[in-house]
Amino acid sequence: MKKLLYFLRPYKNKLLLMIGLLFIQVMGTLYIPTLTADIVNNGIVTGDLDHVWKTGGFMLLTAVVTAVFSVLGTYTSTYISTGMGCDIRGALFRRAQEFSINDFNRFGAASLITRSTNDVTQIQVAFSIIVEMLLPAPFMTIAGLILAFSKNRLLAFTILGFMIAIIVFVVMMGKKVIPIFDSLQVLLDKINRTVRESIIGVRVIRAFNRTGYEKMRTDKTFQEYAATAIKANKIFAVMIPFVMVLMNVCTLVIIWVGGSQVARGGMEIGDIMAIIEYAMLTLMYLLMGVAVFIFIPRAQICANRITEVLENRPEPAASIVQISEGEADAAVEFRNVTFRYAGAEEVVLQDINFTVEKGKTTAVIGSTGSGKSTIACLLMRFYDIENGNILIDGKDVREYPQEGLRDKIGYVPQKAFLFSGTIADNLRHGKKDATEKEMYHAVKTAQIDDFITNLEKGLESPVSQAGSNFSGGQKQRLSIARALIRKPEIFIFDDSFSALDFKTDARLRKALKQDVSESAVIIVAQRISTILDADQIIVLDEGKIVGKGTHKELLENCPVYQQIARSQMSEEELA
Ligand SMILES: Nc1ncnc2c1ncn2[C@@H]1O[C@H](COP(=O)(O)OP(=O)(O)OP(=O)(O)O)[C@@H](O)[C@H]1O
Secondary structure, eight states: OGGGGGGGGGGHHHHHHHHHHHHHHHHHHHHHHHHHHHHIIIIITTTOHHHHHHHHHHHHHHHHHHHHHHHHHHHHHHHHHHHHHHHHHHHHHHHHHTOOHHHHHHHOHHHHHHIIIIIHHHHHHHHHHIIIIITHHHHHHHHHHHHHHHHOHHHHHHHHHHHHHHHHHHHHHHHHHHHHHHHHHHHHHHHHHHHHHHHHTHHHHHHTTOHHHHHHHHHHHHHHHHHHHHHHHHHHHHHHHHHHHHHHHHHHHHHHHHHHHHHTTSSOHHHHHHHHHHHHHHHHHHHHHHHHHHHHHHHHHHHHHHHHHHTSOOSOOOOOOOOOSSOOOSSEEEEEEEEOOTTOSSOSEEEEEEEEOTTOEEEEEESTTSSHHHHHHHHTTSSOOSEEEEEETTEEGGGSOHHHHHHTEEEEOSSOOOOSEEHHHHHHTTOTTOOHHHHHHHHHHTTOHHHHHHSTTGGGOEEOGGGTTSOHHHHHHHHHHHHHTTOOSEEEEESTTTTSOHHHHHHHHHHHHHHTTTSEEEEEESOHHHHTTOSEEEEEETTEEEEEEOHHHHHHHOHHHHHHHHHHSOHHHHO
16 A cells, blocks of 8 residues: 555645645534533523624634635645546556556456456555545544543543444454455456456357357356455444444443533533534544444455555566577577466467568468467567577567567457457558558558458448457458558568458468568468468477478478378379
């Protein structure tokens, strides 16, 4: 929680102003019972109507001024808490942008969303509760007690006794409720994850008639959350009425003890009224102050979850990297690369060696799960390798600054992803100042120009969330156009032609040849027809290179390639 105090720094002056406003509000609130006692003792009891009017008017003025300061105080605290919430969310988003893919996997999308939304809201609520309930509590209770002591010591001791009883009771209840709040936050993550999955996977759920099962699964998660929340509320349901009973008993004792003192002439009647009000104020604020300690642990958990993200070390800084012996003049070189995913026992890639020349196309083929996409990810340094070097222009990727490295690469992912906005917005992800001419050129090469020109709004046509209003092939071609517009030094097409029909695939590759003639191109593919004319084909099998050469060479000397080729091509095509 302390670490989040940093976010209050810009609001230092407003914070001081708020404390000042709060102080005046507390003074005003405490002054009113003294005026009540004065009206009763010196106005009503003595029949001095003038005094009643004068003191009553002053009391009204005090109440109005207190109310105005209270409104101003609440406004200032809300201003600070919303501003702070906005700043924390911004910081979380910026930090998440620096995450490595491993970090994303570790935190999980659902948890990152909960942390940026609900957890920040909890911090904002905690801030408001602390300033509005906890800060005035010590002042209000101490000042209230002193004023009560100034009127009657015995009754003041009575109030003190009830104060201790309330503290003991609330602390006991708090011990029960805090662990429940702990689990509520974890369950919220679970709700987020389940709902997210059932929305994203809605087509699969319907296609497989799993709506009933999904409903049961989400219902179970909701019920778990509700049951836990009810458990916490049950404790509050007992706690609040019991404290009210304690407060009422306190009033009763004051009236009883004070009444007998008035009867004996040891006390004035107005003072009883003042003491009752002091008692209510002190006990109420004390209750609120203690209750805050129940909410603070929940905020503490949220604060820890937020700082965990904020303090997560960004991708490893460039380190001195030992480059093993060898020439380094290729655009891309994998040199003795071995890699395993975090926490995995088996290596995914083992001793991988190949180069990609500028102006040449290198294809990577292999059975599913053989490590093809992993090669693409490693080149962009989504993960760090265990052994070896990945060199771009002779320099290890770990020595490049993140942006500098990724500026060199135009990546088309296996799963085409579009952002909500317009087609042009999506193309501008590739190049932020792309002109209309550049955009049309890119979509033409990507073979999607006809489709776009037929749309009423052309490049300005809307794209729904994740590109859900486009077909798989259209999304793939738009992703290709987005990479092309960048004109990078290296292209990575990760199985990017799989959703295209053979004719479009062939046309696209022909058009591509001219656009990418200056770059080093890596094509990850499943279909042999896509890579027939590649300058070099790398054949992967269970994370190892088992063949390297042209289509013709591999057909002659690589059994794994022959097997793949036979499964996809006719004997005539192979001959
Ligand atoms: N994030 C990850 N964490 C752990 N293991 C992973 C991760 N991503 C992939 N793997 C594992 O690494 C291996 C290689 O995966 P990769 O995606 O590179 O295969 P691929 O050859 O591209 O497969 P496909 O052709 O089916 O796309 C697989 O066995 C996969 O289970």
